[in-house]
Amino acid sequence: MACSMSDLLLTPEVAWALATGGPWPDPENLQGDARFMAMALREGLKGVGLASPNPPVGCVLVKAGRVIGSGVHTRAGDPHGEIMALRDAEARGEDPKGSDAFVTLEPCCHHGRTGPCTLALIQAGVARVVVGVRDPNPRVDGGGLAILRAQGIAVEEGTLGEACARFHAPFFKLIRTGLPWVTLKLALGSDGSLGPIGRSTQVTPPDVQQLAHALRRASEAIVVGRHTIAVDDPQLTDRWQAPATPHRSFARVVLDEDGLLPASARVWVPVAGQPVFRAVTGDPVPLRGVEDLHLPPEGRGCSLRHLLYELAALGVGRVLVEGGGTLAAGFLAQGLVDEFHRFQSDLPAAGPALTLSIPTNWRMEAAIRWSTGCWEAWR
Secondary structure, three states: OOOOOOOOOOHHHHHHHHOOOOOOOOHHHHHHHHHHHHHHHHHHOOOOOOOOOOOOOOEEEEEEOEEEEEEEEEOOHHHHHHHHHHHHHHHOOOOOOOOOOEEEEEOOOOOOOOHHHHHHHHHOOOOOOEEHHHHHHHOOOOOOHHHHHHHOEEEEEOHHHEEEEEHHHHHHHHHHHHOOOOEEEEEOOOEEEEEOOOOOOOOOOHHHHHHHHHHHOOOOEEEEEEHHHHHHHHOOOOOOOOOOOOOOOEEEEEEEOOOOOOOOOOOHHHOOOOOEEEEEEEOOOOOOOOEEOOOEEOOOOHHHHHHHHHHHOOOOOHHHHHEHHHHHHHHHOOOOOEEEEEEOOOOOOOOOOOOOOOOOOOEEEEEEEEEEEEEEEEO
């Protein structure tokens, strides 16, 4: 398929926007409430890959048309975005009383590992709360908005609602299904091929490969099949330099059902903060420093759905499936993929074409060109 044109350059900032579900609204092109909600979304982007299984809620406080505080939730158990924004205002010497709070997701109204954000906003004297999208968590689901209104605080709901819903879609899926958000990434030649079977093939140039690491930074786990390790011998580490904060933990998962990969494979080498797991269906010889995920067999491999539930139990909210072709086709065939990032070269990869069952209701959300190809985001 030919790449569509775009007036955007493939920069680290654009790569991060695509990796997090964008492109996102630009505050500079908006006015009023929409402008400040776009700022709150930009705050939220700082928490992607960090906050799971909680949502990376962004918040900005505005008084007399001026931002007096901003914050984002970056770790389960730590303060939420609203609290961080209130603390930021205090650190700036600003009084939040009478301010407007712009929040990408409905403020929580229950006691968990932290106190309810609704109470913090009420106690701070916030006059108005503008919410991007309602929280489907049964412990919230409109309750936060009702509490704020009952305390005389003006509440607006739905500002940049589509963008905020898209931004928080991974959290919504986890709440509703218990499954993490799954992103599929493949680099294909113009012939729809990954390259010759059994041979490591570089489809994208090194600078684009580096930008593709934004997808790893936006996820908490990467999943690949045994053949990818056997052919490419990758480390599967997150090596992106900018512009987002590195993970505290990034799980590397290899589907090696029968334990056929050698102990010398580079992926098994310990990396601080990036633990490695081996998905198996039997009882292969253990590998030092590698934790086995024991999964039920399914077809000629393991249960992919069961794997996702296991990762969710580990606190993983976003999963990147990065190869190879058989694994990608399996995830797609079972309806387990939520978005597909296709790196399409203008040059053939000289291998068999890969047949993928793309959902008919998906559409291309973005296509950013480089000199010899483009990055397409399908959802």
